[in-house]
Amino acid sequence: MNHFQAVSRVPGDPILGLMEAYRADSNPAKFDLGVGVYKDAQGLTPIPRAVKLAEQQLLENETSKSYIGGHGDPLFGSVLCQLVLGVDNPLLAERAAATQTPGGTGALRLCADFIAHCLPGRGIWLSDPTWPIHESIFAAAGLRVSHYPYVGADNQLNVDAMLAALSHVPKGDVVLLHACCHNPTGFDLSARDWQRVLAVVKARELLPLIDFAYQGFGDGLEQDAFAVRLFAAELPELLITSSCSKNFGLYRERTGALIVCAATAGKLHDVRSQLAFIARNLWSTPPAHGAAVVATILADDELRALWVNELEGMRQRVASLRGGLVEALAAFGLSQRFAHIDQQRGMFSYTGLSPMQVQRLRDEYSVYMLSSGRANMAGLEASRLKQLASAIAQVCAT
Incomplete structure (x- = not known):
């Protein structure tokens, strides 16, 4: 045969x-x-020089190559949440946490499977155009994929058309938004535009999934986090996919995370239990090296300052x-x-x-x-x- x-x-x-x-x-x-x-x-x-120095520290001090657990390196998750949401964000106390993934793409796939298994019947809305992998990842998870206008045939950002389309999205659906450095167009929403999008998201009771793959490459580390922090402050629930490929130069180390913001500490634990279960069937536990590099840099004042300067x-x-x-x-x-x-x-x-x-x-x-x-x-x-x-x-x- x-x-x-x-x-x-x-x-x-x-x-x-x-x-x-x-x-x-x-x-x-x-x-x-x-x-x-x-x-x-x-x-x-x-x-980056900061990455090489962090790797030297790891080479000298690392004592084990054992698994790092379903949610990944705890220090990595903690410092990455601080980087994305802000070091003083009150959500960090008990309402937000990260699950480490193989790159930002892994975070998107974990998110797709979570939506499919735990939020049945929800569709997802992508910008037109968007990163092609967005299309295939969510389709592969069995989700209903739809689109909202973003950049038209005239190669101009059309915020009014975007808002009009989102205003008719079925209540409860998921909308994927690019935090900054929109891929593939490079056209970003202004602060005022983000406020308008937030208003529609609230009115339609949508669940935002913010893809944050380029923090630091737009207008700066803090400036690029504007939309993420705005939505985290104004909404009880939020999904964020974060990638360390570009801003840390860790492309081949596949370092990323899915950050969940939930309404209560108890609900955050519920969601994370599901994510750990799903991840177990995708990659079991994530790779350790890139996350250890990021954690080392962000937890060390001198290395962090060097990295920030290199990224800028x-x-x-x-x-x-x-x-x-x-x-x-x-x-x-x-x-x-x-x-x-x-x-x-x-x-x-x-x-x-x-x-x-x-x-x-x-x-x-x-x-x-x-x-x-x-x-x-x-x-x-x-x-x-x-x-x-x-x-x-x-x-x-x-």
Whole structure:
């Protein structure tokens, strides 16, 4: 019997496929604007100095490689909650806690299964567009996936359309919101916009799930947490997925958490018991190393200060690359057309380039980005902005 006879091939992930195409390109002047990782001026994804120092401490002092439990490293969970919710947040006493996960993606999957098993019948609403993995993770958990408008065909944030759609979401459904550095568009809500979203969430009795993957890459560590802390203060229940991949440079260590805010201490324990049960059937216990690194840094004043400074340097570099590209495009009369690039936040930009233009950039100039026009701004090199601007101008001219 051929047991695998009926197994069909599925299309590969477009981002991973883009990685392979980039690597196979022999052009020394190629651009990698596809994969969502931070790169420094040398085109490398660096390990922060604070991370290396923390790892040295762990190497010298670690005494065991035993399991760390279903909810992960307790110190990691504690300091990460402080980072996300604020060190003086009263919820930390007994109404909020973190369950460690393999990266932010693991937190999303844990959340998806929790909703499916413990909140049956609830649908989830995603922004249009959103990170493609959001779509597949929640669909795989069996949830009803729907969408609300976010950025339209004119490549502009449409808050009014978003609010209008959310105003008709069935009561009790889950709405996924991006805390900052919206992936894939880079368009973020203002403080006033967040207040308006909160009002609709309250009126419709929705359960917010805030995906917080880029804390520190938008306007700063504290500023980027505005929406999370606003919702935590105004609502009795909240789900937050947090990732340490970008801001700590721990991409391959798969370090993240699902933070739950509940109405009472007792209900928090109920929810966490379910999360531990679900996690046991997903990955049993999470990996330890990345969490130990984060806990070491955040619990040490000197390492934390060093990390904050390094993160701010990364944030400022990406911001300067955005402004630099718009300035370079001005020489071709395109500064107004692409002004939004400097207004967006985080690693990604919805450039507004069409799939055909993106294909020409790849075929004729070895510029690699997603067909949607999403570009990883952190993949740029300041010394080559004029070269990229020239290529964009060429494909926009015809």
